[in-house]
Amino acid sequence: MKRIWSSILVLSLIVVVLAGCTRDGGEIDSKDNGKLKVVTTTTIIADVVRNLAGDLVEVEALMGPGVDPHLYKASAGDVKRMSQADMVIYNGLQLEGKMGEVFENIKGKVIFAANEDLDESKLLDFDTNPGYFDPHVWFDVQIWKSATQRIAEGLKTLDSENGVKYDENLEKYLTQLDELDKYVRDRTGEIDPDKRILVTAHDAFQYFGNQYGFEVSGLQGISTDAEAGTSDVRQLANFIVDKKIKVIFIESSVPRKNIEALKEAVKAKGFDVKIGGELYSDSTGDAGTPAESYIGTVKANIDTIVNALK
Numbered sequence: 353m354k355r356i357w358s359s360i361l362v363l364s365l366i367v368v369v370l371a372g373c374t375r376d377g378g379e380i381d382s383k384d385n386g387k388l389k390v391v392t393t394t395t396i397i398a399d400v401v402r403n404l405a406g407d408l409v410e411v412e413a414l415m416g417p418g419v420d421p422h423l424y425k426a427s428a429g430d431v432k433r434m435s436q437a438d439m440v441i442y443n444g445l446q447l448e449g450k451m452g453e454v455f456e457n458i459k460g461k462v463i464f465a466a467n468e469d470l471d472e473s474k475l476l477d478f479d480t481n482p483g484y485f486d487p488h489v490w491f492d493v494q495i496w497k498s499a500t501q502r503i504a505e506g507l508k509t510l511d512s513e514n515g516v517k518y519d520e521n522l523e524k525y526l527t528q529l530d531e532l533d534k535y536v537r538d539r540t541g542e543i544d545p546d547k548r549i550l551v552t553a554h555d556a557f558q559y560f561g562n563q564y565g566f567e568v569s570g571l572q573g574i575s576t577d578a579e580a581g582t583s584d585v586r587q588l589a590n591f592i593v594d595k596k597i598k599v600i601f602i603e604s605s606v607p608r609k610n611i612e613a614l615k616e617a618v619k620a621k622g623f624d625v626k627i628g629g630e631l632y633s634d635s636t637g638d639a640g641t642p643a644e645s646y647i648g649t650v651k652a653n654i655d656t657i658v659n660a661l662k
């Protein structure tokens with residue numbers, strides 16, 4: 353049974369091609385401005401689609417910057433947008449924990465498992481839920497390259513006549529992701545190894561820590577669905593005092609009050625910990641800021657981390 357669930361849940365990126373593409377068994381014909389419409393759940397996925405598709409498609413994210421995907425419930429408008437889109441792309445691995453039923457209920461669709469080739473050995477366990485995986489794969493740039501390739505495959509299936517264009521864009525973007533990966537490693541090198549400890553609002557950075565060599569601890573678990581209890585705050589406060597950690601981080605998609613409570617708990621133990629800045633966890637930054645793209649988001653995070661910890 354666990355195996356079956358694993359197989360289902362390893363489909364970290366699911367591309368849903370809606371009824372449009374099966375009309376007449378051929379290409380999409382549902383365009384009012386001549387462009388294919390792609391709807392994504394998070395801004396992170398939307399940005400990848402923009403990079404791969406350029407102006408070939410119109411892309412829209414249901415969740416804006418700073419929205420928590422673990423708690424997000426689809427509105428009637430969202431369901432309408434998804435059913436009118438030519439393709440819907442979501443992260444999966446239970447990131448959109450309240451939307452599973454909505455995806456299942458969209459009628460007349462073809463589903464591609466965009467991450468079916470994602471190496472299961474690279475996925476991290478969801479600690480409290482055996483058989484499930486941590487969904488925050490995008491902070492390991494190497495894993496996110498695989499996801500990007502799968503999204504490109506999905507777009508090519510949707511819009512095969514522009515296949516060459518998607519391939520060209522993919523190649524360019526993968527080069528940029530390699531540069532990003534190097535940037536994160538170079539900046540990490542500026543921090544003493546014993547200072548590479550990241551304490552954040554929820555457990556969104558395990559893949560990041562795993563790939564780039566940080567010890568990571570989140571106040572809330574992998575999902576924000578369960579509130580942090582007093583024992584979680586106490587345990588993490590003890591950890592901070594024991595390790596003499598000087599800074600902790602708030603997150604853009606989690607209320608600040610939890611980290612403030614942790615800071616106070618540490619203070620009650622006679623130790624002072626500062627808030628080292630805000631990290632983008634489950635979405636990109638706001639439009640018009642340097643962090644509006646996935647690459648900008650990852651750069652902003654590592655810059656904030658390095659400036660606070662070094």
Ligand SMILES: [Zn+2]
Binds near residue numbers: 422555574575576633
């Ligand atoms: Zn999260």
